Amino acid sequence: MSYHALARKYRPATFDAMVGQEHVTRTLRAALRRDKLAHAYLFSGPRGCGKTTVARLLAKALNCTGGVKDEPCGACEACAAVAAGSSLDVLEIDAASHTGVDNVRELRDMAQYTPSPGASRVFIIDEVHMLSKGAFNALLKILEEPPARVFFFFATTEPAKIPRTILSRCQRFDFRLLTRDELSARLTAIAAEEGVRLEPGALRLVVAQAEGSMRDALSILDQVLAASPERIDEQAVVDLFGLVGSEVAIELNEAVMARDAGRALRLADRVAAGGQSLDDFARGLVDNFRNLLLLRIDPALAAGISLPEDQIEILRRQAGHFAPQDLLALLDRASRGFERIHRSGQPRVLLEALLVELVLLESRVVLSDLVRRLEALTGQPLSGGDGGPGADRRAATGRPASAAKPPVAKPTSARAAPHADAAPEPPAARDHGASRVRDASTAAAATTVDGWTAFVETLLGRQPGLGACIMEGIPAEEDGRIALSFPVEKQFQLQLIQKDLPRLQELARELLGRDIVLNLVSGAEAARREHREELRRHVAPTEHETLQRACGGDATLDHLVRRLDAEVVPAADRDAWHTAPDRDGTAPREG
Ligand SMILES: [Zn+2]
Known part of the structure; x- marks a missing residue:
């Protein structure tokens, strides 16, 4: 059985009977009333929403017995002939199956014939974008000088594929998908006419399945009707179509x-x-x-x-x-x-x-967005300062933002407890150096010597062995040179460096512009560890440290990211979203 019975039976015979597309029919009917229809129209839009129906109604309205009117009578001989597809003045072509130039030549020849007295010659070309290039060229010739009382109605689902030369000669109307309400109302009316009980759940599914297409909606109803002719419930639709x-x-x-x-x-x-x-x-x-x-x-x-x-x-x-x-x-x-x-x-x-x-899939959040959203929620600034008191109490108590000393130092700090004793105790070598050593161990920055981190990094790249040894020393500025102090525990490394001293000096002069003096100091082990950790964080950061760096060293933010079990990804990923307008206004709702 054909599944298009309903679509054919209930095809609108008048503009008034059409569902939706009023923005199109209103304009066209106004043109019909004045008999001022253009020679070529392009109806674009999704399938099954009335493009060819409108074209046929226009063909009838143009040829209806008694002259052009804005609503075909639907009953006269001419209207009946158009409806039956037997009118000599109305030619319907499906370009999907007739793409050759020959058909258009045929069409051009036909266009030369004068239509029957008082009638108009109408060409309806469905899926016009499927025409070949040659066919479009032939068509263009007709459109450039259209004979009197010849009209073209083109329908397409893909207007972008139509040559601009053709487009520029057409009046274009964009058809839209029908809303659920429009489809529901029409289906309910048809079911009533057919004497079928269409249950609300079934109606909802049929309408959803049709996705805005009246033709699809009727075809689906046809199929469901064939299976259960008297009463259609939700299950009947699911049985036939599955989910939508x-x-x-x-x-x-x-x-x-x-x-x-x-x-x-x-x-x-x-x-x-x-x-x-x-x-x-x-x-x-x-x-x-x-x-x-x-x-x-x-x-x-x-x-x-x-x-x-x-x-x-x-x-x-x-x-x-x-x-x-x-x-x-x-x-x-x-x-x-x-x-x-x-x-x-x-x-x-x-x-x-x-x-x-x-x-x-893990959620990805632009950190600055996250902060902004949380700030908007709490009304408190989150980043910077000592961590807003009310902003995130757990974050604040868990790890005060002001205590910027990263927890990475933890593994050593347990044993480094004597660091508090060791540091103040002046090393045997020189007081000045010792205070420098203390600075290096407590400063948030990697080192007190400008460029030291980069120097160590370069060294690790060029001479890894030497670099590893250098990492054990604590640098300090001293009389235009760099004093590198080694605690006695690292005497071995000091000796290794001394063997390679000329090379080291060469690199130091090249990269730092200064000489290096090597010192052996006592009681500076804890400070050395601190310093080494600091260096390592820069030279070979752990995942967590990378994360911290990504958070801009903001402890609150860092805490937040970890609480959310989030992953920090490169900012480059989000650049695409910078063009998004007013993202604040459309920020996802939280909670
Ligand atoms: Zn008529």
Whole structure:
């Protein structure tokens, strides 16, 4: 049985009977009333939302017995002929199957014929973007000098593929998808006419499945009717079609928002049970995250989403719960997952893995955004100072922001407890040097000698052995030279350096512009460890230290990042979002 029975039976016979697209029909009817229709119109928009229907109504209105009117009578011989596809004056071409230039030559020849008296010759070309280049050229010739009473109505789902020369000769109307309300109202009316009970749950699913296309909605209703002719309930629709793409997307987004992998997997179950292609499902995921991303970046980008307005509204709300970076990451994973699923013989397994991956994907937050959001929530500045008192009490008590001494020193500090005793005790060598040594151990900066860290780094690169030994010494400025003090415990390293002293001096002069003097000091072990740690943090930082550096040394921020179990990623990743307008206004809601 053909599934287009309803679509044919309930095809609107008048402009008044059309659902939606009033912005198009209003203008066209006004032109019909004045008999001032242009020679060529382009109707663009998604499939099944009334483009060819409008074209046929225009053909009837132009040829209706008794002259052009803004509403065809639908009953006269001419109207009936157009409806039956037997009118000699109305030619309908499906460019998807007639792309050759020959057809257009034919068409051009036909256009030369005068239409029947009082009638207009109408060409309706569906999917016009499919015409060949030669066909477009032939068409262009006609459009350049259109014969009297010849009209072209082009329909397309892809206006971008139409040559500009053609576009510039057409009046263009963009058709939109129908809203759920529009579809629901029409389906309810048709079901009543057919004497079928269409239950609300079933109606909702049919409408969702149709995704804004009236033709699809009627085709689905046809199929469900064939299966259960008297009463259509929700289960009947699910049995036939499984779950619907947009419903699935909305549900999946909820699962991701709730970080509920079980929910996502149950969804995959239901999709698979409905016999839907997993390939399509995965493709749907990509579209979904793209849609969310567009909506998240700029609500105005909704124009690029081919979904009915009310569905976009739901997605827009959901998008608000994600950070753009997260959506980008989700989109990235989904498209890579789709590629794999598409090529795989085991799509089910891969799809499940993908769903879990999507749900569990770590959240990525631009740190400055996070801080700004938290500050907005608490009304207190978070970063800088001693850590806002009320801003994050746990952070403040856990680790006072002012105590910038990083906990990395912990492993040594347990044993370095005597450091407090050792440091004040003047080393045997010289008081001046000793105080310098103390400075080096307590200063937040790596060293008191400018460029020392870079020097050690270079040395480690060029002569790793020498560099490692140098790291054990504590540098200090002294009479235009650099005094490098080694505690007695590191005498061995000192001796090794002495063997290579000429080379070291050479490098010191090159990189620091000064000589190095080597000293042996006693009681400076703790200070040496501190200094060495400080150096290591710069030369070979641990992951945690890198994180700290990323947080700009802000202890509160660092604490926050770790509490959230977050990962700090390079700032370059987020640059793409700097163009996002007014991100403050659309910041994800917290809590
Ligand atoms: Zn008529």
